[in-house]
Amino acid sequence: MKTVYVVNKSAHDFSAAKEFGELCFLSEGPMDRYAINSMHRVFSEGLSQSKGCDYIVPCSLTVMSIVCCSIFAHKHGMLNLLIYKNGRYIERNIVL
Numbered sequence: 001m002k003t004v005y006v007v008n009k010s011a012h013d014f015s016a017a018k019e020f021g022e023l024c025f026l027s028e029g030p031m032d033r034y035a036i037n038s039m040h041r042v043f044s045e046g047l048s049q050s051k052g053c054d055y056i057v058p059c060s061l062t063v064m065s066i067v068c069c070s071i072f073a074h075k076h077g078m079l080n081l082l083i084y085k086n087g088r089y090i091e092r093n094i095v096l
Contacts, residue, residue: 002053004082005046007068008060017082017089020055031064039067052076055091058083 002021006014009025017023026046031039047068056072058065058081073079077096082089 002055003050004055004057005050005068005072006057006059007043007064010060012059014057016084016087017055017057020082020089020091026068027060027064031061033061033063036063036067039064040071043068043071047071047075050075052078053080055080055082057081057089 004014004017004021004023006017006023006025007027008031009028014023024046026043050072054072056065056069056079058069069079069081073094073096079094079096081092081094083092
């Protein structure tokens with residue numbers, strides 16, 4: 001089964017993303033936007049079991065999504081995003 005990695009658990013309802021796989025929240029609550037090394041540690045650990053077919057839901061601070069997506073892309077040579085649009089998620093893929 002595919003996993004949908006959500007950058008940060010917030011008040012947003014992510015249930016629509018469940019059609020793409022099991023939800024896994026990589027962080028929860030506020031994070032210091034300047035603590036890039038801390039983000040890297042948290043997201044590297046959270047993505048350690050990720051597969052190239054899994055997805056990232058970018059949300060929260062832009063820098064958090066940047067760090068998370070960079071780790072995933074470096075690890076798998078591709079990036080699979082789920083982007084929220086009009087009440088549902090759309091899939092976008094990039095092969096690097």
